Structure formats: C-alpha cells, structure tokens
Amino acid sequence: xxxxxxxxxxxxxxxxxxxxxxxxxxxxxxxxxxxxxxxxxxxxxxxxxxxxxxxxxxxxxxxxxxxxxxxxxxxxxxxxxxxxxxxxxxxxxxxxxxxxxxxxxxxxxxxxxxxxxxxxxxxxxxxxxxxxxxxxxxxxxxxxxxxxxxxxxxxxxxxxxxxxxxxxxxxxxxxxxxxxxxx
Ligand code: XMP
Ligand code: MG
Numbered sequence: 001x002x003x004x005x006x007x008x009x010x011x012x013x014x015x016x017x018x019x020x021x022x023x024x025x026x027x028x029x030x031x032x033x034x035x036x037x038x039x040x041x042x043x044x045x046x047x048x049x050x051x052x053x054x055x056x057x058x059x060x061x062x063x064x065x066x067x068x069x070x071x072x073x074x075x076x077x078x079x080x081x082x083x084x085x086x087x088x089x090x091x092x093x094x095x096x097x098x099x100x101x102x103x104x105x106x107x108x109x110x111x112x113x114x115x116x117x118x119x120x121x122x123x124x125x126x127x128x129x130x131x132x133x134x135x136x137x138x139x140x141x142x143x144x145x146x147x148x149x150x151x152x153x154x155x156x157x158x159x160x161x162x163x164x165x166x167x168x169x170x171x172x173x174x175x176x177x178x179x180x181x182x183x
Contacts, residue, residue: 001170008166010175014152017172020160022080023149024052024159027130028059030147031100038066046070046088047169048104051161052132052149056102069092069127073111084114095123100146103131104161109143116143133157156182 004011010050010150015023031040046068057064070088106112112129119127130147137154152174158164159171164182 001168001172003171003173005015006035006171006175009181010158011178014157014172015150015160019150020072020172021055023057023132024055027132027149028056028145030059031056031130032061034146035062035098035100035132037120038098039075041092041094041099042066043090043094043099043119044068048117048161048163049102049132049173051169052070052104056130060137069115071111071115071116075088084111086118093122094119096122099124099127101127101129102117103145105134105157106131106145106148107138107141108140110141112143112145113141123133132160134160 003010005095040062042053042064044050044066047070057066067090068088069086069090071084072087073084095173101112101119102116103112116127117127128141129145131145132149134145134148134151135154136151155165155173155176158168158177159174161169163169163175164177
C-alpha cells in the first residue's frame with residue numbers, strides 16, 4: 001500500500017521508501033561487519049518487526065538464522081501497558097548464541113527492557129538490539145540499542161510493519177496517523 005492510497009489518514013509521511021531502504025542497507029552493513037565470523041541469530045519481535053526483518057536480513061551478506069517472538073503489551077490502544085505477555089516463544093534454545101533482537105520501534109522501552117531481561121536469563125553469548133525507529137522523548141526505562149535506524153518525534157506512527165488496530169502494516173512508508181482515525 002502506498003501513501004497515496006490512504007486519502008487523509010496520514011497527517012505526514014516521516015520516512016519514504018528511499019529513506020527506509022538507505023537506512024536498512026546501512027544497518028545491514030554495520031551488523032555484517034560487527035558480527036563477521038560469529039554465528040548470529042536474529043530474533044524478530046512480531047508482528048511489527050516483520051518488514052524490517054525481511055529487508056534487513058536480505059540486505060545482509062551471510063546466511064543468518066532467524067527466529068521470532070510475539071509479545072503483547074498494547075492491546076488495541078496506542079499506549080504501552082508495561083504488562084508483557086509472551087504470545088509465542090522462540091523455537092530454539094539460545095544458550096551460547098549471539099542474539100540480535102530486531103524491533104520496529106522503541107517507544108517507552110517497557111516491552112524491550114522486559115524482553116531483554118527475559119532473553120539474558122537464558123544464557124546467550126550476547127544480546128543486542130537493532131530497532132528501526134526510536135522515540136527518544138517517550139523513553140521511560142533505560143534501553144540502549146546497539147543499532148538505531150531513525151529517531152522520530154513522540155507521535156503515534158504507522159506503516160512499514162507498524163499498525164493501528166492491526167491495520168496499516170503494509171504501508172510502504174512510515175507516517176503519522178491523523179487523529180480522526182483513532183478518536
Ligand atoms: P514500548 O512502548 O514498550 O513499545 O517501547 C512496544 C511496542 O509497541 C508498539 N508501538 C507502536 N506501534 N506505532 C505503532 O504502530 C507507534 O507509534 C508505536 N509505538 C510503540 C511497537 O510494536 C513496539 O515494539
Ligand atoms: Mg514491536
């Protein structure tokens with residue numbers, strides 16, 4: 001879906017396809033270099049990370065392994081509750097593995113900080129985070145991702161995997177949703 005299909009649902013396009021593509025390639029090159037010679041496991045956080053995982057992993061040079069977790073902290077609203085539930089756990093043991101968590105967005109940080117604690121308790125060799133987007137002004141708990149695509153303003157965004165009530169994930173750009181859509 002392109003932004004032009006949306007009528008006035010978006011107030012602004014923050015990142016167009018070119019901006020997304022450029023950044024994904026940059027991140028992939030950095031990750032390739034940093035993990036050269038290491039056995040890397042990419043852990044995508046469903047469902048938001050699906051687009052960045054697809055693009056990032058294909059921009060990387062090695063045959064990386066992927067696994068997925070689904071956690072829930074938002075319900076149908078637009079604010080993190082801080083209560084995290086594992087809806088789908090990893091398929092494989094991560095003991096001794098180099099894990100890179102791939103996230104769509106770091107907002108309050110509540111979900112990721114919980115997830116990192118959970119993953120670190122499983123005895124991996126390392127756990128780092130690659131988040132495509134970050135809202136620095138929304139951060140409530142300390143989370144320091146090794147890789148960040150773009151810092152964005154503290155507004156609810158959709159597209160490139162990010163949803164509102166499960167819609168808009170297939171939007172090719174990242175944009176801010178018009179208030180009339182959710183009020
Ligand atoms: P927190 O606040 O715990 O966010 O860092 C965790 C997850 O919530 C989703 N999220 C968003 N989804 N637009 C969305 O469509 C947003 O602006 C937004 N902020 C947070 C996202 O899945 C993130 O991983
Ligand atoms: Mg997410």
